[in-house]
Amino acid sequence: MLRFASLVSALFCSAAAAAPVVLSDIKGYGFDDNRQLQPFSVLVFDDESGKVIARGDAALTKKYATAKQQAGKGATVLPGLIDGHGHVLGLGQNLAQAELRGSSSEQEAVARVARFAAENKDAPWIIGRGWNQVLWPSKQFPSHASLDEAISDKPVYLKRIDAHAGWANSKALALAGISKDTLDPPGGEIVRDSKGNPTGVLIDNAMTLLEQHIPDADNAAKIRALQAAFKHLLALGITSVHDAGVDTDVVKLYQQLAAEHKLPLRIYPMLSARDPQLPAWLEAGIIDDPTDFLDIRSVKIYGDGALGSRGAALIEPYSDKPEQKGLLVTQPDQLTQIMQMTIDAGFQTNVHAIGDLANRLVLDRFEKLVPENKRAQSRHRIEHAQIVSPKDIPRFASLHVLPAMQAVHATSDKNMAGDRLGVARLRGAYAWRSFIDQGSIIVGGSDFPVELANVFHGLHASVTRQDHDNQPTGGWLPEQRLTLTEALRSFTVDAAYGAFQEHSMGTLMPGSWADFIMIDRDIFNIAPEQLWQVEVEQTYVNGKQRFKRGTE
Incomplete structure (x- = not known):
């Protein structure tokens, strides 16, 4: 009993000693419970529990006068960025x-x-x-x-x-x-x-x-690669990643690193549908990590190829190669089988679909396989949703399917998408505004290393529909532009929603994890053309500094 009492006493003293941190003199931007942008000038967090305690104005500095004070020196603070689709x-x-x-x-x-x-x-x-x-x-x-x-x-x-x-x-x-x-x-x-x-x-x-003939990297080499990626991502202000398609070996490495407290940022892995051990993972059930460093509850299924290699599966032939319609990487019957197995296991089903045929096939299966009363709560996703028949876009909303889209793909593809698709099909291509206006929640991502792992490039593309040379003038398909607030949501609270994590990250609401970044300029008070040039000065995960520019 004495030993237990001593332990309780030690824990109490430790908790009492964990004074909050008051970060003041900042230009902070977060979101409220309704996903509305909320500015603040003071953020209070506990670097022991890793949670936000409060946010507001200078009155908080008086309320927490005895707390540890940290001067923000006018820096702009945003919620930690979430990349909703990377590798x-x-x-x-x-x-x-x-x-x-x-x-x-x-x-x-x-x-x-x-x-x-x-x-x-x-x-x-x-x-x-x-x-x-x-x-x-x-x-x-x-x-x-x-x-x-x-x-x-x-x-x-x-x-x-x-x-x-x-x-x-x-x-x-x-x-x-x-x-x-x-x-x-x-x-x-x-x-x-x-x-x-x-x-x-x-x-x-x-x-x-x-x-299959390339020698596999051993686990030590894979861990070194993961750690190099972690360092790179944290330097870009990314505090959480939805890892789109990982096999058992990599998931186990994540579990090992998590057990050793060596995951410096949050990982939401999608189990690869190609992994022979997928049935065993599904049978074991969802893994809900209370710390949100490693929640395992989703599966990545591969529908078609990509537009640049003419592998995206199209309803009608390619405009620049009439003998081709693209490739279905997973054949329709097999796609149905894997989706059924994943849905029945209660896992989120995230299907790669770039071409309009692939998107239609996936939507058809969600409509058939997901009971109507479970659609909203399941939050199934289509990864990319890049070229969608205009008449299929409303089905995302009616079926409660989330489009997980990568804004930089539009500005990267603009030089060839018209050639591949022709003018008519572009009406449903990279159609972010069409999705937003119908109430769809876009899970923003970059698809690194296909694109650079820089969320500010994605924000810039979302808002301007231009490349870094401000081309084309007025933007490519400019009617599909987003506002900066909408774009930021896609890389914070809306990406968190796509992983069932919107109550714990992406907002900087009290009670959420203290994942935040400090950047070198106020994104809401600069020319949109400068958004891609923003640099991250500091990155915090769970209230702990994980990156500081100049100390790499």
Whole structure:
């Protein structure tokens, strides 16, 4: 009994000693219970419990006069940013691979790969990512020939920027046994020349033919990649990520890091529908972490490919390639089966759908498989919802399906989307305003490392519909612009809603986690064109500083 009393006494003294922190002289912006923007100049939080205690004006400094005082020095404070669709391991690995983003031609991409290979002579494979043939003068897919000229003694494999196509040299194709006689797998394409020989480009499910031969990274390497990604994300003010499609190995690494208190930001992993162990996860049931560092209750299912590689599944043929309609990565019967299994288990079902056909197929299944009285509470999602038939957009609202969209995809795709789709289909493409106006809640994200993991780029794209050179004048499809408040919601409280977490993060309401960032300018008092230039000065998770610029 004495031992128990001593323990209680120690806990009480510890709690009593945990004085709140008063952060004053700030330009704070949060949201209330109705998702309305609320400014404040003082934030009070407990860095022991990690919770917000109060927010308001200077009167709070008097109320908490004995608390620890922290001067904000006029900084702008926002809720911690939430990226509603990213790939954390992929980001970490990408940071240690050949970077091809922004390469202006096939030749420049090859030159970058050659430099990377020269700097990594011990690497058994040369791996990279980021090429985008749409930005090259030829606008044509690359071939193994150019890679072979630079590197022929070891395999090279380079993912397209959207990870829906891969580019390999002859050595890699040979190791994978991919030849003229290899058949295209369902939902995939081996791009071939006029004689039927593989060119080196593999699309969607055909990528697996090669990727299965790349040596797997061990757990230690994966943890290093995850930690590199964590550091990168925190420096950008991201305090929570919805990790879109992770296998059992990665989930277990997350669980290990969480158990060791080594998760510095919050992870909402979507279990991959491709994981053979998915049925076991579903049978085990939802894992609701009271700390919200690792809530496991969703599944990522793959519907179609991507627009840039013409893998997005369309109702009508591509305008710039009439013989193609895209690819269904998961065939309709299998899609129904996996969605049914996930829905029946009570898990949130998040389906990748970019093309209008894929979106329609997924909506049809949600309508058939989800009982009407469970639609709102289930918060099922369509990841990307990028090209939707205008008559299907209202179905998102009526079926209570959340569009999880990435604003930067519009400004990245604007140079080729019209060519791929034609004018008429653009009416339902990247249609954020149409969704917002009908009452849909948009889960904002970036899809890193497809795009850069910078939420301020997403805010800028949402508000201006322009690239960083302020092009096109007036914005691309400007009628679909969002207000800054709507855009910020999509990356805070609305993204939290997409993970059943809106009462614990994304608002800075009293009782929520003290996840917040301090930035270098007031986003509500600058020209919208400057939004992408905003820099994060400090990042706090659970009231603990996790990043400070200049001390990295």
